[in-house]
Amino acid sequence: MRLFEPLKINNMELKNRLVMPPMCMYSACRQDGGVTDFHLAHYAARAIGQVGLIIVEATAIRPEGRISNECLGIWEDKQIEGMARLTKAIKEQGAVPSLQINHAGRKAVTKDNRHLAPSAVAYNDHPVTYEEMTSRDIEEVLDAYREAASRADAAGFEGLEIHAAHGYLIHQFLSPLSNARDDAYGQDRSLFLNKAVAAIDETWPKDKALWIRISATDWLEGGVTPADWIKWIKGLPRKMDMVHVSAGGLQKASVHPYPGYLLPLAAQIRNGTGLPVIGVGFLDEDQLIVQALEGGSCDLAALGRELLRNPNKANDLAWRYGRPDLVTAQYTRAYKERM
Ligand SMILES: Cc1cc2nc3c(=O)[nH]c(=O)nc-3n(C[C@H](O)[C@H](O)[C@H](O)COP(=O)(O)O)c2cc1C
Known part of the structure; x- marks a missing residue:
């Protein structure tokens, strides 16, 4: 069964x-923005539960790039130590750590x-004053991508995911609904993404996996589409090792999620780019x-939420689908003695 097949x-x-x-x-x-004991226990628990790949939560490359004041950060060298403890904890429990x-x-x-933005276009009804990024702001953020990738490498992460989804900065540059610039970054909305990837490529080792998380659609008229993404991904200055296909988040939209509702988008990106995808x-x-x-x-x-509810989901699946040998050794009695 593919679920339990290894993948390189x-x-x-x-x-x-x-x-x-x-x-x-x-x-x-x-x-x-440092790692706390909560993070160590939280991620180690999912590693113990046999998840193959752990992608550590959105981590800010600059202080003003945090979503909240409680977000993790990787904007300075002293944050490396906590991150290194995290990668060690995840690896020791048999999963691959990525950021x-x-x-x-x-x-x-x-x-x-x-509050930086490509253009001073409001996000929904956020009560925030936006500053349209100057070319100097852009250079500083691009430098921060380069340095963050270098720190992630030093901390022992084996994979790096570039967040270009859910309406955050890269996505804001890409979508015509949030980028109204008339400079080069508006004429070519993928320029910021391309420069961010080029900056990351300078420090993130070639033999470590690099991929991008995308919102394949904004679910809005005039927003980004899977066809845009296929073109952008093929044009990146470094070939991505895979694509993580999500959707939405740019502005409020009317979507009605149901189990597997994003899978057709994942398949479309997979076919169009020829790259492996995370759905x-x-x-x-289970089925x-x-x-x-x-x-x-x-x-x-x-x-996502399923693993918050049940860190042992992978164990449950292994048991259900006839691979008791893959259940965490220390937990096997919980399965054998279920009845
Ligand atoms: C509590 C919570 C926090 C999230 N934080 C992030 C994040 O840091 N980065 C991101 O790309 N997506 C984030 N997401 C989205 C999830 O990665 C995932 O795409 C979403 O939950 C849908 O998957 P699910 O239906 O399996 O939960 C978050 C979701 C939840 C529930």
């Missing part, structure tokens, strides 16, 4: 196809910070997870 992405050796997608826990040290790096742009709700979105039901992988909609399946 660049040099990441994934033991199965289950992924913990990035999920902000708003539990970092308020002062310095999502982000700048929130106009979706930041931090206090005492600038996500209400993959809560749906199996079918998404067997049917070729996605190569990896990410379970």
